[in-house]
Amino acid sequence: MSAIITARNLSKRYKNAVALDSVNFQIESGRIVGLIGPNGAGKTTALKAILGLTSFEGELNVLGFDPRTQRDKLMEQVCFIADVAVLPRWIRVREAVDFVANVHPRFDRAKCEAFLARTKLTPNQRVRQMSKGMIVQLHLALVMAIDARLLVLDEPTLGLDILYRKQFYQSLLEDYFDENKTIIVTTHQVEEIEHILTDLMFIRDGKVVLDTDMEAVGDRFAEVMVNPDNAAAARALQPLDERQIFGKSIFLFDGADRATLQTLGEIRRPSVSDLFVATMKGTYA
């Protein structure tokens, strides 16, 4: 496995705020990385830096290019969906496909048309006549037909109903993703992408607070449901988080000894959203 992205001391300061604070990370090829953090944590800034859309300090290498100076070359191998509804409102489906087919060297027109055939989109339809979900379908059809090595998705399903959201991630997994591609995705709907992620990165106040692969999450973190009589013993093990449910306490542990935990109660693998909430405790306080 080779590193697709390497960031060393990546920093970005806006006038009155630090968006990224000497961040270090590495992303390997063939992964699906969830970049997750509260609003204003620096996720979008990190993605913008990777895509060469913003200036920054420190070192950043994406597919062997510096996004600041070699953006034009970089974009042949990188694709992104910045948000829903960034497609120009005047463009027709036919025009969008024609345009991308003629300016992108790695675009596969037949593939794109096959995707479009599965939707209700018609060639003469303009973006302004489409619903949010249909716009994303068009955008996804364009992007999936591009043989890019890195795909960056920044809140790709914001404001979509659950049918479109499910379909979006399903298409990505089934028809797009393979071991030569890498996907970075940010979203607030953590539960929905949990099962497709291979790696997890939590970002808070411009710092990476957790960077791990999903298998390690199960090894490292444990959630234990504890009866009230064992609660004090559990608290002594310094849990990350504690919450009450049906008169029992659920504790979240980071790196605690399994055997000890087993004596306290039933061990479960914590969900990403519970892990997220525990990690981000006090963010807005």
Add this chain to the structure above:
Amino acid sequence: MKTFYWLVKREFWEHRGGFLWAPVITGGVFLLLNLMAIVAAEVVGASHGIRFGASSELHQIISHMDAGDMSQVGTALDIAMYSSMALLTVVLGFVVFFYCLGAIYDERRDRSILFWKSLPLSDSSSVLSKVASATVVAPIITTLVGVAAGILQLVMLAVVLSFHGVNVWQLLLLSHPLRVTANLIGYIPLYLLWALPSVGWLLLCSAWARTKPFLWAVALPVATGLLVTWFGIMGLFNLSAGWFWQNIVARGLFSAFPGAGVAWNADRLTVSTDGHSPNLDFLNLGQTYQMLGSINLWIGVLVGAGLIVTAIWFRRWRDEA
């Protein structure tokens, strides 16, 4: 090159209204006005019992014309064809002005710039495709529409006259539609060079302004002009405030209006007289290309190029957080 072609095509798709329909509709309105004038003339003529055809005076005039007169008729017909351009060039000026002002601002505002930037398109080719659309594509379309409208106008007149028994069809052959077209198309490179500072300035405002690019584009030079006038700053360079208004403010804002260059350099463009009759063919390329000797033109080109480079830089790095 293929990418650039598609970038220009994309501009045309987006601005088909301004680039194509605006001149077509204007040309249509021009023809309609002509038609109404003819109808009005017919009605007035009929009610006063005037009948051109029957008097056959026109016939006589035509049959007694010598070669010199014929060439004048040809020139007059050419001028009639140019006249259809007058309205169209004003429309083109407005189209180009507002196109440049919105070209980059609009894509930033509706965030579609993020889509264009997700494709392997450099900022320079994107901005240059906008320059080409404004200074080449739009003028060519307008010119073709203008020439077509001019020819239709002549045909319309000829048809009306033939109803009155006057045959002027052979006279139409004296006009030079191809030469007129060549003169107009040939003027486009000059237009490009002359318009460059305006196009550059407007694109720069379009790439830079967070809000209200129109206000910035117009208010900034005008406010500077007012300050210069009040404080007599140009006196330092032994120049009048009027010089500033003419060479900075007006040159920056209005150079994209076709013909501005000709008006500016009117003193250079000597209308040649060939013996007895003045040559009214003032748009002859031999005449207009004398503008290339103007230092004003080349300074404008340099400034315009600088402004466009700055606009490219802003499009690359302007960060909408």
